[in-house]
Amino acid sequence: MLRKIVGMIVCFSMIFTLVGCSGKENSEAKVTDADFEEIVKTAEGTTVNFYGYGGDEVMNKWFDSYVIPQMKEKYNITVKRTGMNIDEIMNMMLSDKQAGNTEGNIDVVWINGENFKTAKESNLLLGSFTDKLPSYNNYVNTESEDVTTDFGVSTDGMEAPWGKSQFTVVYDSNRKNRNITDSESLKNFVKSNPGKFTYPVVSDFTGSAFVRNIIYDIVGYEKVSSLPEDKEKVKEVIQPAIDYLNEIKPYLWNEGKTYPADLSQLDNMYSDGEVDATMTYNCNSIRGKIDTGEFRDSSKITEFKNGNITNVHFLSMPFNTQNQEGAMVLIDFLMSPEAQASKTFTENWGDATVLDMDKLSDKEKKEFSADSVVIEKSVPEPSAGMVSIIEEIWTDEVLNAK
Template sequence: MKKRISAALLAVAIAFSMTACGNNERPKEENKTASVTEEMSFETMKEEAKGTTVTFYGWGGDEKLNEWLDNTFAPAMKETYDITMERVPMDIDQVLSQLSGEIQAGEKNGSIDMIWINGENFRSAKENNMLYGPFVDKLPNFQDYVDAKSKDVTLDFAYPIEGFEAPYGKAQIVMIADTAVTPDMPKSAEDFKEFVRKYPGKVTYPALPDFTGSAFVRNIIYEICGYEQFLDMKGDKETVKAAVEPAMAYLRELNPYLWNEGKTFPDSSTTLDNMFSDGEVVLNMTYDAYGTAVKIADGAYTQTTQSFQFEKGTIGNTNFMAIAANSGNKAGAMVAINEMLSPEIQADRYDTLKVIPVLDNSKLSKEQKASFDGVDLGKGTIPQEELLSKRLPEMPAELVPIIEEIWTEEVAGK
């Protein structure tokens, strides 16, 4: 997910967005599955969902993902289940604002079925009773192919999922450089400081609360302060501020050597990516661990571009699919989510989009494993075994906006 909405903003949305849903009511003939009983079998869900439309709301800024959803996943759903997939590109704050408005207005046949979501957004939505669940226990592919005990599946930014989300894909932050320009890629925070000094004005990171910029700052916090203390830390600002101060001091030391002397930062990871592609800066960063190969293949990056990570590791998380509490097609949404968790679809996403799979390799057949093992990740990527061996856990969701606020106060423009 590329954008977030805080609990406070969500409360405002709930209070003031009641009029936003006046024209969002879906056709009554598609309301076959507005209610799903606990006793309904998956086979019954498939029958109930035939001929219906499932809306899938989520960030629409990834054109390759959009193309895959429209031209691979949607046709598969139509052919196999006679379900029409309707992708609705929308930033998550708008999605949750629309959803809260519909729920507050008493809309039982809501316009939103599936939601691409994680982190603070999931926590806020779940705590405000905006999501349907638990539902993953009803999905055969979740039961057959997902490690239901893995923290990547049971926790979302250290927040208990409790069956209200199903995994969609894994992400992990990596940094990117052109080895022909900067062969000396930093392996630690200390190396990074020397790197910034060696290339003054040519390094920066997205301004928080950009999702990638925020993750980079948290990774620096882990490097400087360690990560264990944050995994069960409560969201008290003074406690968090004291814990992260060494990292904030480090970031302030970087500012004079950054692009625009750290007086301003790129407004988004997309802007930074464009700056890197144009040669304005010599370092990029992304949560899309294998995206470098795609950009090299497309000609956006040079053939000598390479992803890398710190020796101590980089933060990884899982993004998820949830179902709106007032979805007009819960059965259809569950069929679609179940299909997204099939080995065939996960392998195709891995091959086409270079998204880290969410399935448990030990639960796959030899033929299924072969379909994953045969994927060529392309140039400039970190081998998956090495990448995942250095995967660090996310902080509790409640700490993230606090850290972003502290960064704004203590680092931005200092």
């Protein structure tokens, strides 16, 4: 989910322009008043354009070989998936908004966190729609904070939960000091295997998560979560973690002079043996990548003793979708017990379900994978504003450190 520096400059300049008028409601379109049965009828025979992260080949294969055929068979809807980094997707939506383009190319966007915050504040989303979806109403715990908020931002029905993610570091357990349980043992691993560890820049979603998890492990989630969104105060509290990241920097790949641009690049480096570790927001995807030969058999996940960051990822519709009915049918299907069960298998994707299992029948429950990896100790994400502050501090104090 790379956001290149140039892209960031363009993106932020648009954000400032848009936020200035964010009090205005989107006049281009609104969520249909039709019920779901009518929505399904209207969507029949149409095409839905799905945009989201495309760097996970196991997930891509599942989507293309399962979701697309199922949507055609069940609803006569053609789904086209476009894999794209979230920075590019955000820039597309921001550009459309600034240009007044009411005929967008995106119908469904895979989004969460600070990007949802930006999209919501800048009126880039169509509106509240989840109450229209049977799968959401029948199978999701709609009162759960995981669903009602996204990195501390109220979802207000503007995005539908799709899956749960748990961050972890993946490493080759055949290497020296291979038992990683916390930041200290990770440091030993890094120093014992110089040049064989790195992490993406924080403009990448997973690289940012690595930095946050190190901060949590060293400083403590409680101290970070109670902080005001004030850069100087945050910097003071997280300084021990910043010192840690600078301490390991000379031992990183390329001596920490550069960092991978995104997770896809890091995964490729790990696959090629250039580094001995990568990272992911999907613990269950590792088994699938081992089975396909993408990752080595000795790959192991890290369970930080102070907790691994966990969050929910969502689906939404841009303000200028050309097919909101088809988009809602696709989103509803992706939340259905059938699709949610399918993606829990590691050979498909290994993504954890967002459904409330107590709302499923015994027969439906049996369709889910019994081998899903769940890290027992999890910690929530900080607010979206806090994420941005931490990323700024890392850029100033680690990336650009003299």
